[in-house]
Amino acid sequence: MTKVPGLTKNRVLIIGGGIAGLSASVRLAQAGLPVTLFEESTLGHGASTRNQGWLHSGGWFAKENxxxxxxxxxxxxxxxxCCPDCLEPQxxxxxxxxxxxxxxxxSWLTTWENVGIPFKKLPVEEIFEQIPRLDKSQIYDSYLLPDRSIRPEILLNQIAITAENLxxxxxxxxxxxxxxxxxxxxxxxxxxxxxxxxxRAVVLACGAAGTSLWSCSREFHVGEQSEFTWVALKSHLVSVSPGLSNLPFCVVDRGGFNHIPHAADSIFGNNRWKTVPYSTGPDVDPDEIExxxxxxxxxIPTFSRKExxxxxxxxxxxxxxxxDQIEPGQAPLPTVIDHSLESPSIQNLFSIFPGRATLWPQLAEETRNxxxxxxxxxxxxxxxxPWDIQE
Ligand SMILES: Cc1cc2nc3c(=O)[nH]c(=O)nc-3n(C[C@H](O)[C@H](O)[C@H](O)COP(=O)(O)OP(=O)(O)OC[C@H]3O[C@@H](n4cnc5c(N)ncnc54)[C@H](O)[C@@H]3O)c2cc1C
Incomplete structure (x- = not known):
């Protein structure tokens, strides 16, 4: 093994160049800490650029949490x-x-009001104008909330440039x-x-892959119980090209079935998240797609797979x-774990999870603090x- 010269022991080492690792690196560098981030592939190679690009307003989660x-x-x-360019246009x-x-x-409207998420009634006629092939008998009420579809790779690139500049x-x-x-x-x-x-500190920001690195650090405390449960959740997406509409929508009372348009495509998610073993690969379950x-x-009854x-x-x-948290998969909260406070206690090791990519600024703040x-x-x-809201 070779020792690399010139790297101080004070350096914070971040493993994973997804949205979690990159955004945390910005806030740590802003605090004056030297930071090195390692990505085994290209930046955003993991879930951060393979997700649906639904920038959540919180409306969907409001009743739950x-x-x-x-x-x-x-x-x-x-x-x-911080990155208006990442929004899908129009x-x-x-x-x-x-x-x-x-x-x-x-009850949904009351919850949105309580959270402070702005919303307005969208006449169903407008919905049918924007999604002309929608079956009119299927929808009886609709509201516009500020969720957006974004291009994650543009956001990630912007955060990476900010990090390098710092x-x-x-x-x-x-x-x-x-x-x-x-x-x-x-x-x-x-x-x-x-x-x-x-x-001086190692931050695991490598999603499921962190569990294999983490298990190697557990070797010297075999048998002790962790305070946290690691949960791998799998979900399926279907892309339809050409797209069916430029209007993002989610059907609240069909489990949050949703449509996130990207350029000329429509990406549909069923919002079902199944707990799987970490070893499970990204193979597709044909029943989920069906x-x-x-x-x-x-x-959209006129939707034809052949077209x-x-x-x-x-x-x-x-x-x-x-x-203490509720059932796995129900509350995708940003989480920062200081492993010295866990059993087994490991000093200088932290694991970070955004919960949803949308929550990256919150996670960066919690990691810094x-x-x-x-x-x-x-x-x-x-x-x-750098992404603070200007009033
Ligand atoms: C199907 C699906 C749809 C989703 N849709 C949405 C959505 O629409 N909106 C939303 O807000 N969230 C969504 N999410 C959740 C969101 O994508 C993730 O919460 C988020 O991207 C996780 O970011 P991360 O940086 O923690 O992990 P990742 O983006 O997975 O980054 C981890 C990085 O670590 C690297 N790495 C791993 N091991 C090592 C190693 N040993 N050495 C160096 N590098 C390593 C990997 O290459 C990878 O780039 C979705 C997730 C999935 C799976």
Whole structure:
């Protein structure tokens, strides 16, 4: 193994160049810490550029978790402020559609009001104008909320440029294969080519892959119980080309079945997240795709599979749920774990999960605060994030 000269032991080492790692790197560099980020492939190679691009307003989560919804709404505003170019053009928001006359619509409106998410009634005639082939008997009420469809790769690129301008060293095509350890402390990382890189803190921002690195750090405390449960959740997406409409929508009372248009395509998600083992690959379950295509056909009866190019894929999102949190998969909260506070206790190791990509500014803030508090650097003058909302 070779030791790399010139890297101080004070460096924060981030593993993973998705939206979590990149946004955290910005806030840590702003606090004056030297930061190196490692990505084994290209930036955003993981879930961050393979997701649906639904920038959540929080409207969909509001009934389940008001706190999560208000975080989403703030993150949406910060994303639009920091990177307006990532918004798909000519969209004003997302239609929240109600398809069942028995649904208690007023309870949704009250929750949105309580969270402070702006919404306005969208006459159903307007919906039918924007989605001309929609079956009129299927929709009886609709509201416009500020959710957007975004191009994640543009947002990611903007955050990466901001990070580099702040001095973050970004090393792509660099796989991290293990840690440097001293007793119960992590003191650095080891790359796939054998470089040893020292650092004062290591941040795992590598989604499901972090669990294999994490298990290697657990070796020296076998048998002790973790406070967190790692959950891998799989969901399926279907892309229809040419697209069916430029209006993003979600059908509230069909489990949040949703349509996120991207350029000339329509991407449909069924909002079902199944718990899977980490070892599960991105193979597609044909039943999930069939169900999605059938729901499209119910909503748009003239939809014909022969007239469109149809692609389908699945992806896995990893979350860490604290034992106190509700059922895995229900609350995709941003999570920062300081492994020294867990059992087994590992010093200088942190794991971060955005929950949903939308929540990246919240996660970056929590990561910064956790690490500064940990190293008693709280007297560092606080600098507003580059994506702060201008009033
Ligand atoms: C199908 C699907 C649809 C989704 N849709 C949405 C949506 O519409 N809106 C939304 O807000 N959220 C959505 N999400 C959730 C969102 O995509 C994720 O929460 C978010 O992208 C996770 O970001 P991340 O940076 O933590 O992980 P990733 O983006 O997965 O980044 C991890 C990175 O770490 C790298 N890496 C892994 N191991 C190593 C290693 N050993 N060394 C170096 N690098 C390594 C990987 O190459 C990868 O680039 C969706 C998720 C899925 C799966």
């Amino acid at each position: 008001i706190h999560l919804a208000s975080r989403c709404y703030k993150s949406l505003q910060q994303t639009i402020q 969209q004003q928001g997302m239609a929240y559609l109600f398809s069942n006359p028995d649904t208690d619509v007023s 001095g973050v060293e970004i090393r792509t095509q660099t796989h991290i294969s293990g840690f440097l350890k001293e007793n119960c402390s992590i003191t650095g990382v080891v790359t796939g080519s054998g470089e040893e890189i020292p650092g 169900q999605t295509l059938q729901t499209i056909k119910q909503l 469109h190019k149809i692609n389908s894929w699945s992806g896995i999102s990893t979350q860490a749920m604290h034992v 956790t690490i500064l508090e940990k190293f008693k650097l709280t007297d560092i003058p606080s600098e507003d994030p």
